[in-house]
Amino acid sequence: MGFVANTCSYTPYQVAGDKGPANREGLLKGLTRGRLTPIDVDLGHDNSTGFAVFDDPLDTEFTEEKVFFDPLVLFCLRIDKLTVPPSTLRLHVRSRVNAVLTATGRARMPRTERDEIAEQVRGELLRRALPTISAYEVVWDTSTGRVRLYSSSQTVNEDFATRFRDDIGVGLTPMNTVGILETHFKPDDMEKVYRLVPSTFVAVNPGAGLHEGDDQ
Amino acid sequence: MIGMTMVDKMKRTQFLGREFLTWLLFRAATDEGVFRDDEAGEVQVLFERAITLEGDNPAREMTTIKVDDPTDSAEVMLALRIGKKVSRAKLLVEAGGNEYALTLDAASLAMKSIKLPESMEMDPMDVMTERAGFAADLETALHRLFLGFIRLRRDLDAWSIEVSKMAQWIGPFVQT
Numbered sequence: 001m002g003f004v005a006n007t008c009s010y011t012p013y014q015v016a017g018d019k020g021p022a023n024r025e026g027l028l029k030g031l032t033r034g035r036l037t038p039i040d041v042d043l044g045h046d047n048s049t050g051f052a053v054f055d056d057p058l059d060t061e062f063t064e065e066k067v068f069f070d071p072l073v074l075f076c077l078r079i080d081k082l083t084v085p086p087s088t089l090r091l092h093v094r095s096r097v098n099a100v101l102t103a104t105g106r107a108r109m110p111r112t113e114r115d116e117i118a119e120q121v122r123g124e125l126l127r128r129a130l131p132t133i134s135a136y137e138v139v140w141d142t143s144t145g146r147v148r149l150y151s152s153s154q155t156v157n158e159d160f161a162t163r164f165r166d167d168i169g170v171g172l173t174p175m176n177t178v179g180i181l182e183t184h185f186k187p188d189d190m191e192k193v194y195r196l197v198p199s200t201f202v203a204v205n206p207g208a209g210l211h212e213g214d215d216q
Numbered sequence: 217m218i219g220m221t222m223v224d225k226m227k228r229t230q231f232l233g234r235e236f237l238t239w240l241l242f243r244a245a246t247d248e249g250v251f252r253d254d255e256a257g258e259v260q261v262l263f264e265r266a267i268t269l270e271g272d273n274p275a276r277e278m279t280t281i282k283v284d285d286p287t288d289s290a291e292v293m294l295a296l297r298i299g300k301k302v303s304r305a306k307l308l309v310e311a312g313g314n315e316y317a318l319t320l321d322a323a324s325l326a327m328k329s330i331k332l333p334e335s336m337e338m339d340p341m342d343v344m345t346e347r348a349g350f351a352a353d354l355e356t357a358l359h360r361l362f363l364g365f366i367r368l369r370r371d372l373d374a375w376s377i378e379v380s381k382m383a384q385w386i387g388p389f390v391q392t
Contacts (some may be wrong), residue, residue: 004344009328012355032284069341072348141348148351152328176324177233178225180359181366194220198231199375201238202299203383 002150003137011157013147013164014183016171020142021073026130027064028166035168036078037059041126048131049091051167052078057135073140077149077160080131084122092125093118136160226324233322234270236365237302241267242382245287251361259357262308263287264317269300278303297390311357314350327361330354 021027036050053059056076067075067179092140096117097109136151138160149160161172173179181193220228240261243249268284271277278299283289286305302322306329309316317331321382332350335343369375 004340007329007331009330010351011326045297059386064342069344072344074344081267116271139348141352144352146348146355152326158333175225175355175359176326177229177362178222180325180362181229184359184363188302189370191234191364194225194228196232196369199235199379200299201235201301201379201382202297202389 003139003148008150009152010148010150011152012175013149013161013172014175014179015140015145015147016173019145020140021168021170022099022113024064024068027073028064028067030168031062031075031170032069036080036165039080039131040081041123046083046126047079047081049079049163051163052076052135054137057133071141071143073142074138076137077151077156077163078173079134079136079156079159080180081130082126082131084125089091089118089125092121095145096121109125126129147173220285225314231301232324232366232369233325234301234303235369236325236362237305237322239378239382240307240361241287241292241302241305242385246381246385253360253364257312257361258322259361260310261361262310264306264308266304266306266319267292267302268304269295270303271298271300280304293386294390296386297388299389309354309357309367312353314353316350316354316357318354320358325358327354327358 003010031051034051036048036052039045039048050060051062052075053062054076055066057076057078059066060078062075065074095113097114098115100113101107101109136149136156138147140147144161147164149157151160152156157174159176165171173183175183182190185193225376240249241263243251244261244263249263251259253259253263263286265284265286266280266282268278268280277300279291279295281289281291281295285385286292304319304321306317306319309318314333316333317329319328320326321328328372330351331346333355335346337343337346368378
């Protein structure tokens with residue numbers, strides 16, 4: 001469902017300020033600052049999110065040749081996730097718990113100790129697991145100032161907008177109902193829009209008023 | 217209204233998306249969905265196959281109807297007569313001599329399953345640039361339609377006349 005796919009889904013944004021990046025070097029630095037880093041299981045993480053190269057999401061080394069395709073700026077948002085299937089975890093935990101019980105000559109184990117073992121086993125299995133990689137294409141059209149993220153997931157979009165602002169240093173306005181209105185109407189006009197109340201299109205009582213009201 | 221968060225703003229304008237899609241359906245049924253704009257030219261919006269209508273409580277009052285022509289469906293009209301509004305629709309948009317298919321979600325005007333026109337370019341870079349242009353043209357066409365609707369919506373007299381026409385088209389309320 002990406003940029004060049006026959007059918008795609010994307011979320012459009014309008015950049016704040018200039019239509020394109022202030023300078024190429026600055027954008028490359030921003031992408032490098034926000035690039036994907038390996039998942040650090042030792043810190044208790046099971047996922048990692050960051051920017052990667054458009055053509056090859058396994059590549060996180062940004063150069064002008066890989067990013068700038070005038071008038072387009074191309075990269076992707078990559079999300080890596082490590083998971084251990086619950087049934088696999090359950091089997092390994094049971095095995096480890098039994099081994100500890102046998103070694104200590106006990107018949108039962110307190111809940112807290114079992115939970116600690118489960119967490120330890122999960123960490124060990126995560127270190128052996130391969131991450132699931134999801135790459136969402138980002139197309140920044142510098143001729144219009146429009147950025148398109150090829151994902152309609154709310155979580156992915158929120159994370160993307162935050163990273164774009166923090167790492168690349170450019171604010172994004174999502175072109176949703178509010179974004180479309182606020183980029184075209186003045187604040188006073190927006191106040192009137194926010195005060196609108198829903199209309200009724202069906203005549204509940206023919207001959208009576210057909211809508212509930214409007215601008216206050 | 218000062219100090220509203222984005223979430224507050226989205227909540228306050230959600231109903232406008234549903235009214236917009238319902239109005240588009242009305243225009244598609246009665247005026248062939250043709251909209252003329254001095255700047256953007258002519259845009260035509262047609263409804264295709266799948267349409268979802270919601271009442272005030274979407275969790276309990278949501279209907280998805282799959283018919284060849286939603287503008288000529290007794291089921292769709294019945295849903296409108298019990299007070300539901302269009303919350304999602306598959307649309308065919310003709311703008312600037314090009315044809316676009318998409319699913320439009322009323323709550324945020326999110327576009328999904330977008331089918332852009334086929335590219336005639338051979339070079340991959342030219343294809344990508346052309347597709348970015350198609351996407352921009354589609355967004356411009358839809359945003360202009362929505363802004364036009366909001367201008368109509370804010371004009372008390374004009375909107376009152378439009379609502380009367382829509383009520384006439386929908387027919388009398390049906391008690392469920």
